[in-house]
Amino acid sequence: MTASAKEKIIVALDVPGFARAESVLDDLAGAAAWCKIGMQLFTREGPPVVAMARARGFRVFLDLKFHDIPNTVASGARSAAELGVDMLTIHLCGGPEMIRGAVEAAPGVCVLGVTVLTSSTAATLTAVGIPHTPADWVPSLASLGAGCGIGGIVCSPLEIETVRRAIGPGPKIVTPGIRPAGADPGDQKRVLSPAEAIAAGADYLVIGRPILAAPDRRAAFEAMAAELA
Numbered sequence: 001m002t003a004s005a006k007e008k009i010i011v012a013l014d015v016p017g018f019a020r021a022e023s024v025l026d027d028l029a030g031a032a033a034w035c036k037i038g039m040q041l042f043t044r045e046g047p048p049v050v051a052m053a054r055a056r057g058f059r060v061f062l063d064l065k066f067h068d069i070p071n072t073v074a075s076g077a078r079s080a081a082e083l084g085v086d087m088l089t090i091h092l093c094g095g096p097e098m099i100r101g102a103v104e105a106a107p108g109v110c111v112l113g114v115t116v117l118t119s120s121t122a123a124t125l126t127a128v129g130i131p132h133t134p135a136d137w138v139p140s141l142a143s144l145g146a147g148c149g150i151g152g153i154v155c156s157p158l159e160i161e162t163v164r165r166a167i168g169p170g171p172k173i174v175t176p177g178i179r180p181a182g183a184d185p186g187d188q189k190r191v192l193s194p195a196e197a198i199a200a201g202a203d204y205l206v207i208g209r210p211i212l213a214a215p216d217r218r219a220a221f222e223a224m225a226a227e228l229a
Contacts, residue, residue: 005229008198009221010034010061010174012208018045018052025056027217031225034086036061036206050083059086061174061206065114066102067091074101081106087174089114089154092141099148110172112152113145115159118177135159139166146171152203157192160200175202178210195227 011032013021021041028035035058041049042064053060062085066073073090080088090102092113103111115138116125122133130137138159143166145153152172155163160173167173175197194205207224214220 006031006221006225007033008202008204008228009194009225010036010204010206011211011221012036012038012063012176012206013041013049013053014038014208015041015212016044017041018049021045021049022052024212024217025053025058028211028221029056029058031218031221032058034059034061034204036063036208038063039065047083050085054084061085061087061089061112063089065089065091067094068098070094070098070101073098074105077102077106077109077111081109085109087112087152092145092150096144096148099145099150103149103151110151112154112172112174113141113150114154115141115163116156118156135162139163142166157197157200157202160197160202164201172203173201174204174206176206178205178207193227194224198228 009032011028011034013024013035015021015024025035035053037049037060050060062080066076077088087110089112092099092115099113116134120134125132125137138155139162142153142163146167150171152174153163153167154174156177157175160175163173178194178197197205211217211220
């Protein structure tokens with residue numbers, strides 16, 4: 001199996017606390033290269049959980065989806081960079097000034113722009129006053145991010161190809177909403193299998209529950225990496 005296949009998978013540490021996160025990373029150490037630390041875990045444990053992951057050799061994707069006034073987001077991005085994270089997320093709907101502020105504040109970090117959450121549908125967008133479907137709105141936001149120097153885009157697997165056309169060959173595409181064939185999609189609405197998402201052009205896949213809930217986490221990770229290879 002190639003190292004590049006394993007490096008395409010970002011394991012989502014969507015767990016309630018430090019001890020569980022340690023257990024997951026200990027199971028995957030030496031196999032997985034990346035982990036994602038999101039709102040649940042970071043709010044409870046803070047910067048020490050980032051340090052713990054880095055000490056075990058993992059690259060860290062800090063997924064806090066910053067969305068605030070430009071100065072506040074820039075300050076948050078700068079603080080994240082000081083923690084040594086490799087990727088962080090902002091919401092592209094914060095606008096050009098906010099996007100550019102985050103990118104400039106964290107020059108050594110791949111700042112990823114979130115388009116439309118994979119739990120959202122056309123009805124979700126309508127409910128908040130956006131008269132577009134995800135298929136229309138996602139590439140529009142992605143194009144905005146690319147024009148502001150974003151390092152990558154977060155989108156559902158179903159929008160990978162349209163996003164790539166919108167942003168060109170440079171920025172990375174990071175894709176949540178990944179479920180092996182036959183797996184429960186949970187609250188995700190727009191999903192593909194790992195192989196389908198890579199074939200569509202994703203650079204990284206964010207995978208949580210199918211690994212975290214497996215009886216043997218390492219075996220589940222290895223099986224997904226083998227599918228990609």
